[in-house]
Amino acid sequence: MFIEGDDVRYSNNGYDDSHWQTVDLPHDWSIKAGFDQAYDGATAYLPGGVGWYRKTFDVQQSQRDKLFYLYFDGVYANSEVWVNGKKLGGRINGYSPFYIDITNALTVEKPNLIAVKVDHSRYIDSRWYTGSGIYRNVELRVTDPLNIPIWGTFVTTDKVSKDKADVSIEVEIDNRYSHIKQLELLTRITDAKGNQYRLVNKNISIDANSSDRFLQSTTIENPILWDIDSPHLYQAETELIVDGKTIASYHTRFGIRSFHFDSEHGFSLNGRSLKIKGVNLHHDAGLVGTAVPKKVWYRRLQRLKDAGVNAIRTAHNPASSEFLDLCDEMGFLVQAEIFDEWDNPKDKRLNQWERHSDDISRGYAEVFQLEAQADLKDAILRDRNHPSIIMWSIGNEIEWTYPRYKAATGYFDMNAKGNYFYNPPFISPEAINKRFHDSEEGKYVLAKTANKLSRWVKEVDTTRPVTANLILPSVSHISGYTDALDVIGYSYRRVIYDYGHRLFPGKPIMGSENVVQWHEWKAIEERDFIAGTFLWTGIDYLGEAHNAWPRKSTESGMLDTAGFTKPSYHMIKSLWSDKPHVYISSQVEEKSLYRSNADGDVVEREPGAWQQRVWIWQDVNRHWNYPNQAPVIVEVLSNCDSVELFVNKVSLGIQKQSDNPDRILKWFTPFEAGTIEAKGVGACQASDSITTSNNANQIQLSADTHGLSLVKDEIAHIEVQLLDSQSNPVRHQEHRIEFVVSSNLEIIGVDNGNSATMETYHSNQLTTHLGRALLIVRAKEGGISSVAVKAQGIQSNEITFNRQ
Incomplete structure (x- = not known):
């Protein structure tokens, strides 16, 4: 149950919520609002606000002695979790995963109430559309007092070759009993061929109300390596056994692969040289907002893979677990980014340094000092078993927000000519160094913060390099910032690849943001020492459209908001695909x-x-x-x-x-x-x-559901293309179309990919763009279902699911 509004009574068990809206989680309430110029283009002219969720459930007598944890993969933002009228915790950062032990607040005598408050009244707290609500998955996890806690395993693969791989699994065991526990620790590792490897630790003792870590190791002969074209995944099932009985188990999926960044030879995966052909992605998916079904991401990622894309940068915050699962399954390398803002704020409407002081645009910098360590470490703990992740990015274009950096570059002086995108520095490294070190530090020092963040990363994971996206690298190289990094990412600075490589040798360099143009790839293709790039962007995303009405999204993508290809997609496909x-x-x-x-x-x-x-x-x-x-x-x-x-x-x-x-x-x-x-x-x-096409008189429909089979809760994408009488695509004229769906289907939304279309996504009709449109439906029930599409003066068409 969900309602927009703010009233603490919503947390009470006795409150009558019968008039509230019933919603399925994940849920983003902002995307369901209409686009309104009263809001800001930074968030796609969509609102934030305050909302509450409520759910009741029973605890069985047989569960009286169990532990209960409520896990959230992300709640945007400023969440508070209440159980039976007691506030137990929450999270300020809307991108962070977190969990809460709710055991002591529960009862077996009557239904238990979970109430979650989400406060997104500061709706421009990021520079793009964030969504509002419990927009990622939620789980209630019930465990024995002797258990493996959430994020309690860590699998590492050392000395990997085609012949063998050394595999280690670190297991944390938590004993919440009031007495010592004796147990056996058993892990079974299984590959796709059914081969199984047993790792056993016997006669383990865990003291009362304490935890400990144990390391299990094995050698796997002839391992099936995880790779971009063959993303094989192993399964590890870990059990805690007491007196011959399994009382707790934990599932870990992982891959066996090796990779290396080299300052002279770029990047290699499993021993072979490989260019990173990546794109940046924000966490929204157009008409579904940020509560993105896995199948929506699959469709989008598959189209990118078809163009030769092999890597994703999660700009500029931790992605969902489900998204990273797909990257593991589909063979994408991932740069997992954690922060867009550190000590000092960015201007949420105009990027770069802060130029507004209104309350609605206060963001993460307000809480960075208090929250950064937990937010960073929790993201890494959750994600470090994903084989797709090959580096952690601690920050995006952070230099804008600190004093000294901009002025030291020499690009922004009144007498400087040219553009820093396309010109090497106008002044010498010595002059940059003097400008920087002769100026005031400010309250916070970027290099010190970077070193702190890098240290925190390596306290949790030393198997991957630390990187960041540098917008002013000519200064960052001499400021101490790059000392904190293992791989140096350049943002739109392909013109200084040679400059950086020559003057600051010894560390790998790559493009972490580059525009979707041939000249950007040409600069990388010609240099063995550049590991690759992440293009801005793979897909158009909502927001960053301040004062751009009626434009609601950023149009830099290879795919539009509906997931349709754009000409830039075909340029990149011609560069990155062998087909x-x-x-x-x-x-x-x-x-x-x-x-x-x-x-x-x-x-x-x-x-x-x-x-x-x-x-x-x-x-x-x-x-x-x-x-x-x-x-x-x-x-x-x-x-x-x-x-x-x-x-x-x-x-x-x-x-x-x-x-x-x-x-x-x-x-x-x-x-x-x-x-x-x-x-x-x-x-x-x-x-x-x-x-050449004539006037449209037909509608072509295609669905992404195999065999036109659609089961309960499954979604389907239906693509529409206008045709003329000879079945030629009509792309030069538009028509208003209407979708009519059977009663057992729910319309999730409609889109045409046009950034200037300001009609709500949550409708059963819209005007085509380039003669095409997209509908997403969800099956409420099984059985035969249908979607019909109509337009005035055009022959209608229908697609039927689950036909016998």
């Missing part, structure tokens, strides 16, 4: 970044401008509908060495990658209705085509 790929787009010449010259060649309007393009891809169309004989520039993205273009089967010639330094193959042609087709030449067998 032959061709993609056509076009634009009338007057709107294009290109023009035809007197020789009939297509050239940039501003020569060399491709090297400085940033977040947003150029304006191009995915249709072939223009006025007759209109001058058009055709752009083709491909990983083929050469591509031939045809208009109505007439060749316009072959373009070579070697003749196009921007990796965009270009042709000029007067528009002629019909079909345009691009084909790879020679062994590169890939093609793409677009046909």
Whole structure:
């Protein structure tokens, strides 16, 4: 049960909540509100507020002597947990996992009440859309007083090779009995082939009301290694056995792999050199907000993997356990980031240093001194068994918030010309050093905080390097900041890769934020010593749109908010995927970044401008509908060495990658209705085509549910594409469409991927964008169910699930 509002009576057992809303967890109440310009674009023009959740449950007589823990994977934010009218705890940080021992507040005589207050009245407390509520999974865990506590195991794999791997598992055992306990500790490790390895510790003693740690080790012959293309996972089942009876068990999933960062040779996984081809992702997923079903993440991550993406940076906070489980299962490397803010606040509306002082935008810096150690360590304790995680990031672009850094760079002086994105430092390292060390420190010193955070990480996990995303690395290298880091991440600073490598040798460097453009990857591809990159971003995300109405999201992604591909996706796929790929787009010449010259060649309007393009891809169309004989520039993205273009089967010639330094193959042609087709030449067998479409009169539906089977509580994505009478996609005109679902389905939301569409996601209708739309439904009950899509003047269509 859920209600928006703030009244302490909501925590009382006797309060009548019959008028409250029934909700399923996880739950994000902000996403269900309408977009409203009265709020701020930093949070996608959606509100925060205060809400309460209530749930009752019974404790059985047989459970009287058990321990009860309430586990939250994340509550946004400032949560308070009450049990039977008693406040037992909570968490300020909405991204942190936490758990509470609720045993002593429970009774077996009557139903027990759990009430959770969530206070997100400071709704601009992050620089992006955060969501509000119990937006991640919740569990009630019941254990024996002798147990393995939550996050109580840690599996490490040392000396890994194809022939064998040394595996160790550290197990924490907690004895809450008032007397000493004798037990046997047994762990069974199982692989996908059914092979089993037994690790046994006998005759263990745990003193009363105490805990201890035990190390178990084994060697696994011919291990099945976890890798990006074969993400094999082992299972470890640990049991506590007393007098021959198992009284507690704990399940740990892990992978066996080795990796290494090298200052000269970049990154290697399982002994082979590998470029990190990563993207940054925020924790929202468009129309579902931040309460993201696992299947929604699967669809999105699979599309990224299809483009060759092999890594994710969790920008800029711990992700959910479920998200990291998927990364383990699908073979993504992960940079797990923990903080966006340390001692000093960022401006939540405008990034960088603080320029507002209103209460609604107070964020994590307000509590960093008190909460940072617990938030950091809890995130690492929860996540350190994930084989996907290869590094911990302690901070994102922190330098903006501290004095001395900005001024010391030399980029922001009145007499400095150029842009720090594309120019090496204007002043010498010696001058940077002098500027920095001759200036006032301020209340907090960034390097000291970084060293403290790095030390805290290594108190919990020494198997992975510590990194951070540096926005002003020319200063960070000389300030002591990088001394705290094992891997140095550069944010939009590909122009100083050589500078950093030459002047500050010995530590690996990589791009931790780079725009989705060819020039960023080119700089990495040409340098063995750069480990790889994380592009900004893999998917459009809600928020960071201050004063941008009617834009609600940040449009830097390879996929839009609905998970549809954008042209930048196809550029990256042509760079990162080995599968032959061709993609056509076009634009009338007057709107294009290109023009035809007197020789009939297509050239940039501003020569060399491709090297400085940033977040947003150029304006191009995915249709072939223009006025007759209109001058058009055709752009083709491909990983083929050469591509031939045809208009109505007439060749316009072959373009070579070697003749196009921007990796965009270009042709000029007067528009002629019909079909345009691009084909790879020679062994590169890939093609793409677009046909001129007429008015839409059909609706194409496709679902991501295997065999159109949909069971209770399962979700399905239904994609809509407008078609003409010849079944050609219609992408140049839009229609208002309506979804009609059967009574046993629930509409989760609708989206068209357009950032400027300010209609609520929680509707049964919307206007298409590029002729397409997305519906997500959940099955309330089993049985036959259906989704029909209608539009005025267009033939409707229907998709049916669970047909016999």
